[in-house]
Amino acid sequence: MGREFRVACPDEEEATLIQAVEFLxxxxxxxxxxxxxxxxxxxxxxxxxNITYEYLHTRVDGGFDIAAIQRRITGMNSTIDAVMGEQTELFS
Structure with a gap:
């Protein structure tokens, strides 16, 4: 909403932090x-x-955490994309 803040985070988490900022x-x-x-x-x-309420409702009884699963899938997709990008010769 037009305000800027400096937030320290590891380089590998910067994209996720920016995504969180945009969402908020x-x-x-x-x-x-x-x-x-x-x-x-x-x-x-x-x-x-509101965001906390929604997050808490992503947890299903029994400890199944949908948000954690979504983060793992996103990480896997990033890994796959990185590896596939290196394999351009396979798809020529």
Whole structure:
């Protein structure tokens, strides 16, 4: 929402951090557009609460964590893409 912050993170996690920033920014804009919440701090808190609520509901009884599975799949896809990019001769 137009504010910038410096956040330290390992280089390999920078893309994920940027993705998180974009997701949070989108949610905050949605809340502001609804007109029900006024003030940047309140909008940030509401966005955090909504995201946390959704995260907690990704956990299924028995400890099955859908979000963790999605992160693993994303990591696997990145690994596959990197390896396939090196194998261009196979598909010529």
């Amino acid at each position: 920014d989108q949610r905050m804009h949605e809340i502001r557009a609804s007109g029900k919440v006024i003030g940047l701090e309140k909008i940030a808190i509401m966005a955090a609460l």
